[in-house]
Amino acid sequence: MLNDFLRELFTGQFSKALALLESVAKETPTPETLAMLRLAILRPGHTFLTYQRLLNIWSSWGKPALKPNAVLKKVAIVADFTADHFAPMISLFAGAQGVQIETHLPGYDSVEQTILDPHSPLYASQPDIVILFFSERWLKRYAGNSALCKTEDLQRGQESLSGLIQALEAHSHADILIGNLPLSAWPLAGGIITKDGLAGWNQTVSRWNEWLTTLTSRNLRIVDLAGAIFNAGGSAVLGRTNYLRARMAYEMPGTLAVARELAGGLAHICGRTHRAFVSDWDNTLWGGEVAELGSHGVLCGQDSPDALGYFLIQEYIKSLTCLGVLLAGVSRNDPEIQKIFDENHDLPLNLGDFSSLQVSWTPKSDAIGRISKELGFGPEFMVFMDDSLYEIAQVLSVHPYIDVLWAGPDPQGTLDRIAQSRFFNALSLSEEDLQRGSHAALLKEQREFKSSFANIEEFLQAIQVKLTFAPLAENNMDRVIQLFQKTNQFNLTTRRHREDDLKNFSTQGGSVFAISYEDSFGSQGIISVIALQANANTLNIESWLMSCRVLNRSVEQAVFSFIREKAEGKPITGEYIPTEKNGLVRSLFPDLGFALETTDPGTGKQIWQWTNNNQEPPKHFVEIKKL
Amino acid sequence: MTDASLNNDALEKLTGIFRILFNAPDLELNDDLTAKDVPGWDSFNHVNLIINIEEEFGVRFSNDEVGKLQNVGNLKSLLAGKLTA
Numbered sequence: 001m002l003n004d005f006l007r008e009l010f011t012g013q014f015s016k017a018l019a020l021l022e023s024v025a026k027e028t029p030t031p032e033t034l035a036m037l038r039l040a041i042l043r044p045g046h047t048f049l050t051y052q053r054l055l056n057i058w059s060s061w062g063k064p065a066l067k068p069n070a071v072l073k074k075v076a077i078v079a080d081f082t083a084d085h086f087a088p089m090i091s092l093f094a095g096a097q098g099v100q101i102e103t104h105l106p107g108y109d110s111v112e113q114t115i116l117d118p119h120s121p122l123y124a125s126q127p128d129i130v131i132l133f134f135s136e137r138w139l140k141r142y143a144g145n146s147a148l149c150k151t152e153d154l155q156r157g158q159e160s161l162s163g164l165i166q167a168l169e170a171h172s173h174a175d176i177l178i179g180n181l182p183l184s185a186w187p188l189a190g191g192i193i194t195k196d197g198l199a200g201w202n203q204t205v206s207r208w209n210e211w212l213t214t215l216t217s218r219n220l221r222i223v224d225l226a227g228a229i230f231n232a233g234g235s236a237v238l239g240r241t242n243y244l245r246a247r248m249a250y251e252m253p254g255t256l257a258v259a260r261e262l263a264g265g266l267a268h269i270c271g272r273t274h275r276a277f278v279s280d281w282d283n284t285l286w287g288g289e290v291a292e293l294g295s296h297g298v299l300c301g302q303d304s305p306d307a308l309g310y311f312l313i314q315e316y317i318k319s320l321t322c323l324g325v326l327l328a329g330v331s332r333n334d335p336e337i338q339k340i341f342d343e344n345h346d347l348p349l350n351l352g353d354f355s356s357l358q359v360s361w362t363p364k365s366d367a368i369g370r371i372s373k374e375l376g377f378g379p380e381f382m383v384f385m386d387d388s389l390y391e392i393a394q395v396l397s398v399h400p401y402i403d404v405l406w407a408g409p410d411p412q413g414t415l416d417r418i419a420q421s422r423f424f425n426a427l428s429l430s431e432e433d434l435q436r437g438s439h440a441a442l443l444k445e446q447r448e449f450k451s452s453f454a455n456i457e458e459f460l461q462a463i464q465v466k467l468t469f470a471p472l473a474e475n476n477m478d479r480v481i482q483l484f485q486k487t488n489q490f491n492l493t494t495r496r497h498r499e500d501d502l503k504n505f506s507t508q509g510g511s512v513f514a515i516s517y518e519d520s521f522g523s524q525g526i527i528s529v530i531a532l533q534a535n536a537n538t539l540n541i542e543s544w545l546m547s548c549r550v551l552n553r554s555v556e557q558a559v560f561s562f563i564r565e566k567a568e569g570k571p572i573t574g575e576y577i578p579t580e581k582n583g584l585v586r587s588l589f590p591d592l593g594f595a596l597e598t599t600d601p602g603t604g605k606q607i608w609q610w611t612n613n614n615q616e617p618p619k620h621f622v623e624i625k626k627l
Numbered sequence: 628m629t630d631a632s633l634n635n636d637a638l639e640k641l642t643g644i645f646r647i648l649f650n651a652p653d654l655e656l657n658d659d660l661t662a663k664d665v666p667g668w669d670s671f672n673h674v675n676l677i678i679n680i681e682e683e684f685g686v687r688f689s690n691d692e693v694g695k696l697q698n699v700g701n702l703k704s705l706l707a708g709k710l711t712a
Contacts, residue, residue: 049647049679056650084671245690246674252682 067098093263133179232257309411365398558622658700
């Protein structure tokens, strides 16, 4: 069924793909049918009624999460126009990106009343995120209806919005998403004029939008609705008939484009945007097969329309890297074909642009698994593109949460599909986004470096790993708490301690240490936390968690040597509480030389003990520094 | 007004639109059906319904025509007229 669905979705008729989904709507959803629904929702360009059908299917299943670890958010949608139909569509599009929302919609055209009144239902709803977007009529209240707008009138509009933002920040802790303004459905004459403190309407909107981007607040993000409207058809999708009939700021295609853009904004705020673009090579990044045609025989360059199309695909993909998007190459081929990047200088991409390379004859689903391991996040944060529907289906059958794009039938179709998907749309760049690329580059450098050593021990000695153990303090508290909240895999007990818990733990004689990592490639910051409780006869490891990105570097053995030192010869006890996600550390204690004491038959919780019976401490290659 | 000229395919499509928008899989479009008979058919969803009918059938109703609609029978006749025009 997945194969038939993908064929109809990408190369056949969307209505048939939809009918296939509707045929299973009365059955209990499976990972496969949920993936089908998600992929259908993520395809842009269909009618409102089509997405309403998808919403009905999702609702009939009880709106299950469409991505793993979906986040739940309360979202208030505030607009100066009729925006009732935005709530279901934003909810649908956000759901497909792993953000489940409950919406609150204040009454029509009540922006000021709602935001300025601290007792309004908006604040009573305790939103996590407030979406605030306007029609041009709102700005015209300040700027007037003349073809030329006075600078001071535009400033009055700016002051009004600043006041609304201040009120939102004063009365709520919500993140704020503000939409910028498209131009007019009925363009005014003289739009570009600027003279003596007056500006035409196009110029005024442009100044307004530029001013929005200068607003700085921890909680505030601007969403490019003007861009979304331009991409969806420009003034034709702004409210015309709908505005006259129901004061709706957009026609239906405009509504869908704006809802999709706002949902993307929610995904961005919630950290649910895609982080890696995983692409097949032959007939995806260039036309033809390297093994058949040679490095210079494939299509990519300036020589023909299709060659130019492939050139632009590569250029587009490469452009994503500066936004922190990692590229991975997957090709079922002889590794020898990688030489195309050295030999063919017409290709915009080079081998160094790929943070992970998987060129082998193994199934692509295996390659995706390896990429996930190398990059340090799950397939749900990746987009996989291939010209073969078989390969797409094979990958989805193993990784149902990966999002996919079909490359074809020609390079223009592929380029359109990549651009319209909006998978990588970013509202802002965080330090993490900026560092993701350099982190991946480091990993790659390490992999390459590693290959020149005879064994892992030699390599670890060469990279000079240093761990710094710092007691819990104000300057490391935020990161320590973040690790307690986020770490799932290398986490022996998965206790989600917060600041108060850790302070109580410390006052009751416990010790918490933040462990930072550094090697010859640079620092990785705090990567591990341990919480130790000294009792009369033992030292107990209450919590031990670590970022997976420093695995296999003898870090855990070095941390254990620090714990042994703290035990001062006393036996050390540790707990392992199994969860769905921490199978990675199932064998940590036995590997370190602990013996199993007890296992709770109900929860599976294990108590382990290490005693210093002259046993050889585990070997590590780490220099330890204590603060 | 009569619905004589609204063929079966068009009637099925129109019924489908109602069923999807009001999430009522068993809804039947009797001529005397009105907004008060269908949960969720409020003034906003009435506009939404008309917009979606226009979009799906590729027709355009004047604001005056929309304002005169009293029941589903009126709507069927209006749509039939647009489709045969």
